[in-house]
Each structure stands twice: as structure tokens, then as C-alpha cells.
Amino acid sequence: MRLAKFILANIEPILAEWEAFAVTLAPGAQMTKLSLRDHAQAILLATARDMQIDQSLAQQAAKSKGDGDAESDRLDIASVQHAEERVSSGFDIIELVSEYRALRASVMRLWHKSHPQSNIDDIDDITRFNESIDQSLAEAVESYTERVNRSRQLFLAILGHDLRNPLTAIRMSAQLVTPTNGDLQSIEALSMIDTESKAMAKLIGDMIDFASTLLGSVMPLNCEPVDLQMLCREVVDEFSASHPQRTLHFNPRGDLTGNWDAARIRQIISNLLGNALQHGSPNGPVELSAASEESTVVLSVHNEGAPISPEALPTIFDPLVRYATVETVLQRAPGSIGLGLYIVREIVNVMGGTITVVSTAQQGTTFTVRIPRQIGVKATSAAMRKPQDNP
DSSP states (O other): HHHHHHHHHHHHHHHHHHHHHHHSSSGGGGGOOHHTTTTHHHHHHHHHHHHHOOOOHHHHHHHHTTTHHHHHHHHHHHHHHHHHHHHTOOOOOOHHHHHHHHHHHHHHHHHHHHOSSOOOOHHHHHHHHHHHHHHHHHHHHHHHHHHHHHHHOOOHHHHHHHHHHHHHHHHHHHHHHHTTTTHHHHHHHHHHHHHHHHHHHHHHHHHHHHHHHHHTTOOOOEEEEHHHHHHHHHHHHHEEEHOTTTTEEEEEOOOOOEOOOHHHHHHHHHHHHHHHHHHHHSSSSSSHHHHHHHEEEEEEEOOSSOOOOOTGGGTTTOOOOOOOHHHHHOOOOTHHHHSSSHHHHHHHHHOEEEEEEEEEETTEEEEEEEEEEEHHHHHHHHHHGGGGGGO
């Protein structure tokens, strides 16, 4: 009997073996028979029917690239649904893959038992069967991974929001406490609470922004008239006060007024300055420049020191990717989890702007941001793009 007909005629014995294996996995021990079998029947039926369709070499090549027919589509749907159910039931990725491995072995063993004599058609049957199972497994793994990643992102977003409220209460309470009798120990303790709570607030804010972008949300913009020169000076003064041993310069040029989200612009400048202070030469200055270019303003942050390696440049704006030396790791600022440059890029994209970086041993490292003076249609279009569409 040809393999496809064997599968259609022996669905129940095959499903019984699938169920018997699934129940041996830790999550399966508490599951019902229906849950254990899940979408296995749909996967087997689509596989067998797909194997019975004549297939040219061109169609075979197209199918290997994911361009299948109606039966392939049904197989993909069943595979995706199966993976999603297994995630919900607590199966890990290894257990999911092992189900497919066991299914493949069961079908081959049962078929061989009923069909001990081989013939020339068996090779084609086995090839077509393995192609379909591999296709199903690939779809299941992709679906499983996407579901797990989305759950993690949602967890980060919820966690960030839940942490923000108690942190705000801690900061406000600390500000209300006044040290008595000039108690030096109390003053130092309150100062530490303030410093560390600010670092935690930045970390939580970055985590929420990161999770929101991965979940498909767009960073909201509350645009209003902004004096960019004044805003830049405020940020530079704050960094100068918190890094008294470092030299910071601000170089404004031209009309620096526009219609922006001041909080997001401040976030861009703060992240770039913090990055330059952490990774730049501790003895060299950090320079922030702001210049007007017709309908665009240009922000640039420059630092001296060891350049970013050419290998790191292509992924410099990716989330959770850090370029670092032993020295920069030791001086990493509290609240830094490798999201600063990623968030800068996302804000710039939402505003319809661009960000570039140039880094050489001779000239140092310069990040350059260009954003429209008026956030309008261009920025709205950029904000509607999904995160994976960003350059």
C-alpha cells in the first residue's frame, strides 16, 4: 500500500501512538485525550492528501520555499494552531519537536510492519512524507517562537508598568523626608535613594518603550513648540552636575525652534550623551551640537576615544546588543540594559528623521540625528510602520 493511502486508512492507530508519546511528556500527564491529540489528525490528513497530488520539479522547488498549494496551506494552519496550543499547555520547544520526531518514527514503523516488501515507489513516498512533516515542523517552530516572544514582550510591558507606581511612591516619599540636625548619614542615604531611583526609573522607562515597540505599538508623540537650544542646555547642565569630572560642550547654531515632543527629544539627547560619556575617553570632552538646516535640525554628539569596531556598527542600534570593552563595562551607568541606542532610533523613526554614526580612531565617534522641524505627514507615515520595517 502506498504511504499516503496507509496514513488515511490508519489514522486512529497513528493518533493512538501520538497520544501515547505526548502523555509521557511532563505537560501531557495532566491533559485529556482530546488535548493530547490536538491538531495531529488535521496534520496527518493534510500530509497524506498533499502526498497524493502530482508534483513537478518546479512545484517541488516552490513548495520548499513556502509557496505551497491548498493542502500545504491547510497543513500550515494546523501546524500553527498545534504549536499555539502546545505553548498554552506548557510544552517547551524540545518537547514540541520531539512530538514530530515520534510521529515520523511511528508512521514509518507502522507502514513498514504492514508493508515489509519495498518497491520503487517507496523512495518517492518517503521523500514526500518527510517534506510534509518538515514543512509542518518548521511552521510549528516558527509559530511557537513567535507566541513565546510575544508573551515575553507582554510580560515586560506589564512588569514595567507595575514597577513604575511603587517606584514613584518611593521617590516622592524620599523627597518629603527632611534630614534632622544635619545628620550626614541620613543625607547620604537620601541622596543614594534619589540617585538609584532615577536609575531604576530610566531602566523601567526603557523596558516599557522596548516592549511596546516589539508589541507593535507606536511611541506616542505630544508635539508642541520647543526651543531646542534651551532644552539642550538643560540636559547638558544636568549631565555636567552628575559628572563633574567630565568636560561637556554645547555648540548651538541657527534657529533651533520647532514643533516636537520635548520629552522624546530630551530622551534622544540624554541617551546619546550617556552613551558618549560611558564609551568615550574619560579624559576627552563630549560635544553636543545643534544646527539648523532649512526645514531640518541636526543634533550630533561627539566623543573621543577608541572607535566602535566595524563588526559592531551594523548592529549598533539593535536592542540588547552592546559594544563594549572591559573599561566601558566597569563604568557602565546604573539603569543601562543595552536599549539606549535602540530607543533613540525608534524615536527618530517615529519623528520621520534619520540617525547615523561614524567612528574612527582619528576622528572619534559621532552620532548624527536629523529630524524635521515640523512633525507632520512624514512622521505619521513612519509611526505607522511596524518595528521590523525600520531600517
